[in-house]
Amino acid sequence: xxxxxxxxxxxxxxxxxxxxxxxxxxxxxxxxxxxxxxxxxxxxxxxxxxxxxxxxxxxxxxxxxxxxxxxxxxxxxxxxxxxxxxxxxxxxxxxxxxxxxxxxxxxxxxxxxxxxxxxxxxxxxxxxxxxxxxxxxxxxxxxxx
Amino acid sequence: xxxxxxxxxxxxxxxxxxxxxxxxxxxxxxxxxxxxxxxxxxxxxxxxxxxxxxxxxxxxxxxxxxxxxxxxxxxxxxxxxxxxxxxxxxxxxxxxxxxxxxxxxxxxxxxxxxxxxxxxxxxxxxxxxxxxxxxxxxxxxxxxxxxxxxxxxxxxxxxxxxxxxxxxxxxxxxxxxxxxxxxxxxxxxxxxxxxxxxxxxxxxxxxxxxxxxxxxxxxxxxxxxxxxxxxxxxxxxxxxxxxxxxxxxxxxxxxxxxxxxxxxxxxxxxxxxxxxxxxxxxxxxxxxxxxxxxxxxxxxxxxxxxxxxxxxxxxxxxxxxxxxxxxxxxxxxxxxxxxxxxxxxxxxxxxxxxxxxxxxxxxxxxxxxxxxxxxxxxxxxxxxxxxxxxxxxxxxxxxxxxxxxxxxxxxxxxxxxxxxxxxxxxxxxxxxxxxxxxxxxxxxxxxxxxxxxxxxxxxxxxxxxxxxxxxxxxxxxxxxxxxxxxxxxxxxxxxxxxxxxxxxxxxxxxxxxxxxxxxxxxxxxxxxxxxxxxxxxxxxxxxxxxxxxxxxxxxxxxxxxxxxxxxxxxxxxxxxxxxxxxxxxxxxxxxxxxxxxxxxxxxxxxxxxxxxxxxxxxxxxxxxxxxxxxxxxxxxxxxxxxxxxxxxxxxxx
Amino acid sequence: xxxxxxxxxxxxxxxxxxxxxxxxxxxxxxxxxxxxxxxxxxxxxxxxxxxxxxxxxxxxxxxxxxxxxxxxxxxxxxxxxxxxxxxxxxxxxxxxxxxxxxxxxxxxxxxxxxxxxxxxxxxxxxxxxxxxxxxxxxxxxxxxxxxxxxxxxxxxxxxxxxxxxxxxxxxxxxxxxx
Numbered sequence: 001x002x003x004x005x006x007x008x009x010x011x012x013x014x015x016x017x018x019x020x021x022x023x024x025x026x027x028x029x030x031x032x033x034x035x036x037x038x039x040x041x042x043x044x045x046x047x048x049x050x051x052x053x054x055x056x057x058x059x060x061x062x063x064x065x066x067x068x069x070x071x072x073x074x075x076x077x078x079x080x081x082x083x084x085x086x087x088x089x090x091x092x093x094x095x096x097x098x099x100x101x102x103x104x105x106x107x108x109x110x111x112x113x114x115x116x117x118x119x120x121x122x123x124x125x126x127x128x129x130x131x132x133x134x135x136x137x138x139x140x141x142x143x144x145x
Numbered sequence: 146x147x148x149x150x151x152x153x154x155x156x157x158x159x160x161x162x163x164x165x166x167x168x169x170x171x172x173x174x175x176x177x178x179x180x181x182x183x184x185x186x187x188x189x190x191x192x193x194x195x196x197x198x199x200x201x202x203x204x205x206x207x208x209x210x211x212x213x214x215x216x217x218x219x220x221x222x223x224x225x226x227x228x229x230x231x232x233x234x235x236x237x238x239x240x241x242x243x244x245x246x247x248x249x250x251x252x253x254x255x256x257x258x259x260x261x262x263x264x265x266x267x268x269x270x271x272x273x274x275x276x277x278x279x280x281x282x283x284x285x286x287x288x289x290x291x292x293x294x295x296x297x298x299x300x301x302x303x304x305x306x307x308x309x310x311x312x313x314x315x316x317x318x319x320x321x322x323x324x325x326x327x328x329x330x331x332x333x334x335x336x337x338x339x340x341x342x343x344x345x346x347x348x349x350x351x352x353x354x355x356x357x358x359x360x361x362x363x364x365x366x367x368x369x370x371x372x373x374x375x376x377x378x379x380x381x382x383x384x385x386x387x388x389x390x391x392x393x394x395x396x397x398x399x400x401x402x403x404x405x406x407x408x409x410x411x412x413x414x415x416x417x418x419x420x421x422x423x424x425x426x427x428x429x430x431x432x433x434x435x436x437x438x439x440x441x442x443x444x445x446x447x448x449x450x451x452x453x454x455x456x457x458x459x460x461x462x463x464x465x466x467x468x469x470x471x472x473x474x475x476x477x478x479x480x481x482x483x484x485x486x487x488x489x490x491x492x493x494x495x496x497x498x499x500x501x502x503x504x505x506x507x508x509x510x511x512x513x514x515x516x517x518x519x520x521x522x523x524x525x526x527x528x529x530x531x532x533x534x535x536x537x538x539x540x541x542x543x544x545x546x547x548x549x550x551x552x553x554x555x556x557x558x559x560x561x562x563x564x565x566x567x568x569x570x571x572x573x574x575x576x577x578x579x580x581x582x583x584x585x586x587x588x589x590x591x592x593x594x595x596x597x598x599x600x601x602x603x604x605x606x607x608x609x610x611x612x613x614x615x616x617x618x619x620x621x622x623x624x625x626x627x628x629x630x631x632x633x634x635x636x637x638x639x640x641x642x643x644x645x646x647x648x649x650x651x652x653x654x655x656x657x658x659x660x661x662x663x664x665x666x667x668x669x670x671x672x673x674x675x676x677x678x679x680x681x682x683x684x685x686x687x688x689x690x691x692x693x694x695x696x697x698x699x700x701x702x703x704x705x706x707x708x709x710x711x712x713x714x715x716x717x718x719x720x721x722x723x724x725x726x727x728x729x730x731x732x733x734x735x736x737x738x739x740x741x742x743x744x745x746x747x748x749x750x751x752x753x754x755x756x757x758x759x760x761x762x763x764x765x766x767x768x769x770x771x772x773x774x775x776x777x778x779x780x781x782x783x784x785x786x787x788x789x790x791x792x793x794x795x796x797x798x
Numbered sequence: 799x800x801x802x803x804x805x806x807x808x809x810x811x812x813x814x815x816x817x818x819x820x821x822x823x824x825x826x827x828x829x830x831x832x833x834x835x836x837x838x839x840x841x842x843x844x845x846x847x848x849x850x851x852x853x854x855x856x857x858x859x860x861x862x863x864x865x866x867x868x869x870x871x872x873x874x875x876x877x878x879x880x881x882x883x884x885x886x887x888x889x890x891x892x893x894x895x896x897x898x899x900x901x902x903x904x905x906x907x908x909x910x911x912x913x914x915x916x917x918x919x920x921x922x923x924x925x926x927x928x929x930x931x932x933x934x935x936x937x938x939x940x941x942x943x944x945x946x947x948x949x950x951x952x953x954x955x956x957x958x959x960x961x962x963x964x965x966x967x968x969x970x971x972x973x974x975x976x
Binding site: 027028029041045046048053054055056058059094095096097098099100101102106107109110111113114117118121122125128129130132133135136137139 | 380382387415444445446486487488489493494497498501502504505508509512513516520525526527528529530531532533534538542559560655657658659736739747748
Binding site: 425426436440441442451456457460472515518519521522527 | 802803805806809810812813815816817818819820821822823824826827829830
């Protein structure tokens with residue numbers, strides 16, 4: 001029962017936390033050109049918010065997300081490349097921030113599995129169809145002879 | 146008092162479900178009619194008891210009994226009445242009771258509507274459904290009791306999560322569950338067939354309408370979720386590849402494969418093992434989805450508060466049910482199932498290829514969803530897998546599906562000639578090319594994927610119309626059956642969906658900017674004028690409401706009122722303003738005030754072309770499913786099987 | 799024959815994965831730091847209350863210390879504060895506070911009210927240095943050795959158990975082999 005009251009208290013605190021995190025409002029970003037705006041959009045939608053972990057950086061209202069968006073805009077204006085910007089975040093927060101998993105290393109299987117399944121399945125389908133086809137032809141031959 | 150009665154009612158329901166789980170199965174095995182009948186009476190008793198418990202929980206919410214812990218955590222004194230009803234499924238315990246209630250409803254439907262089934266088959270089906278139900282009831286009683294008291298009682302509740310205080314909440318979960326749980330029926334049919342060693346085309350014909358209806362509801366449920374998330378949550382997004390969304394999408398994909406496989410088995414006798422496995426897999430994925438949402442294993446915006454005990458329980462349930470059934474399959478599935486043979490170019494082949502692609506698609510979603518967990522469990526690091534993975538691979542797999550769909554549609558059973566097909570599909574091919582060109586000319590921002598997506602969509606839709614016209618012309622005086630019309634409608638819906646899905650993301654425009662009263666901004670030909678904000682008061686919140694007037698070519702097109710709400714429990718929420726249209730949506734979100742006086746605001750403006758096509762396409766798919774299910778031929782009686790172990794019924798060629 | 803057993807086998811593999819997932823579910827939101835084993839990031843931050851004095855990362859190299867990121871608006875920091883205070887008082891290791899995205903007045907009032915265990919407190923008002931450290935959920939603590947290498951990171955509040963299992967053993971190791 002005490003535990004329940006405690007968990008209710010924790011719930012209340014947890015509800016309050018995001019509120020505190022949204023303490024400072026942020027001016028909307030201003031871009032130098034449309035290409036920059038496009039890159040900003042792509043980068044922030046492909047990066048994961050580390051605080052509210054089920055949103056991307058573009059949608060999240062968390063304070064850290066706002067700070068990181070400002071940081072990214074600054075880097076874009078500085079002329080940094082997409083790789084440099086994502087590298088900046090990965091260096092500090094790990095691969096977790098990338099919604100697009102890297103291709104290679106421990107994510108190789110991730111990208112290969114669907115293709116392997118498709119290939120294997122295609123072979124199985126091919127063999128099955130060929131067998132059925134053959135049997136059908138045999139049947140029809142028997143029928144006509 | 147009433148919550149306590151609710152608890153007792155649930156325990157009674159558990160006993161009934163155990164009885165109706167075990168006794169009919171014994172009865173079917175021994176041929177005992179009385180035991181077999183327990184299935185039907187048990188189903189009716191069960192639905193009354195579980196329904197009663199659900200009503201009692203609802204009552205606790207409506208009268209705002211904060212001495213019930215679940216009510217205290219999901220409601221508040223100021224919560225409007227309608228949301229007190231929906232708060233019943235606002236979090237884990239209540240939503241799981243709803244899940245169980247839906248299962249009872251499906252079970253009683255099977256009990257009442259299957260008089261034409263052989264007794265032992267019906268008994269086995271109800272037995273399986275009863276066992277499933279008993280597992281869920283045990284879960285509820287032992288780990289997720291919604292009737293637990295809170296002592297001392299709370300003065301006021303914590304309020305329902307503001308995101309859920311919305312009309313979408315009224316329908317999305319119940320509809321989704323009806324679909325989700327509905328696959329328990331085709332699952333039960335499959336298990337009954339395996340138990341009775343009755344694997345032929347008759348039981349498949351019987352299980353088809355149940356599968357269609359569950360599929361239609363799941364389609365609607367997913368579409369509702371997408372639509373709801375669009376206007377409530379995301380900044381104009383309609384699908385996020387969130388783990389729980391994936392958990393509902395995977396069964397949908399496999400169920401689609403199941404429906405196609407059932408068609409082949411019913412009409413041609415082939416693919417019987419495939420139909421069994423797909424029926425088992427579909428429901429297994431539904432159970433997996435339940436596990437993922439409620440166990441705390443994955444991070445998700447949908448996840449309920451996790452409790453390790455619950456996770457262990459559901460996982461055990463999963464092992465027993467799915468593992469047991471798959472083992473049964475391995476042992477009992479007929480070793481050599483001889484369906485009729487078919488040529489390389491035939492409808493059977495194309496459906497087989499279609500199913501391969503669908504299964505790989507589902508496997509891809511499963512891989513992406515669970516891969517981070519795999520790496521984490523192996524201590525190999527923490528990664529994320531998101532839309533860039535899922536979306537890309539999904540689109541790639543959709544290409545062959547879209548290309549082959551019209552061929553599968555028009556191809557004849559058993560053997561067909563490519564030349565004949567090409568003749569039939571010449572017109573749709575032309576329409577597709579025209580569609581692609583039109584898109585390229587008028588919507589160049591759609592990009593290559595968009596252009597080809599629209600071409601593919603037109604390819605599909607045109608072939609549906611050609612098929613329908615041919616069928617009308619062929620059998621003069623004899624209209625296509627309901628199941629055929631349903632099929633055409635559903636596939637047409639796929640095409641419409643593809644139009645929306647291909648176009649809306651690349652052609653959408655958005656602007657995030659600072660606006661003060663009197664400012665205006667032009668986006669995609671629409672002029673948005675910000676008229677400032679005012680305070681409004683809701684039942685349990687206070688809000689800043691902005692006013693934006695939208696003009697096109699000088700004429701007023703819309704007035705939009707986005708809100709920034711502050712609820713009594715402290716949560717802040719954005720309520721976007723939406724101007725819906727067939728060919729485009731306008732969407733405005735109020736961000737934060739940018740100065741002390743609140744005269745300047747951060748505002749997000751969106752222009753989203755063709756987004757409604759996504760949900761209209763889904764609605765057509767759903768309609769097709771319902772229509773097909775209503776076909777009379779499914780209600781013909783099944784022939785009785787001569788003896789229990791007479792082996793497989795040889796399918797007539 | 800194998801074909802029919804394949805589904806069960808696949809499912810068993812899946813089940814084992816899910817069971818493992820349950821075991822690690824408690825920590826699923828914690829991100830392992832990519833900075834472990836690396837030099838602490840460069841920074842130059844003022845001391846709380848003595849803003850003319852700037853402290854850089856080089857200034858802190860030489861002796862191991864615990865860098866504790868905290869803020870007056872962070873409720874969990876309050877919960878962990880006694881543990882940090884005990885650790886600082888024990889004298890076993892320097893504790894340096896990193897005041898994260900806070901107002902000077904609020905931070906000083908917080909320390910005045912709950913006690914100031916820190917050797918010194920540097921302020922990161924913009925939060926930029928915290929980003930360089932990969933901070934995302936205050937409180938977080940970093941164990942840094944005498945070379946300035948980040949050796950361990952605690953996400954969330956510091957507990958006596960963590961001190962026992964992660965910090966003290968390392969301190970012992972260092973004292974044995976200089």
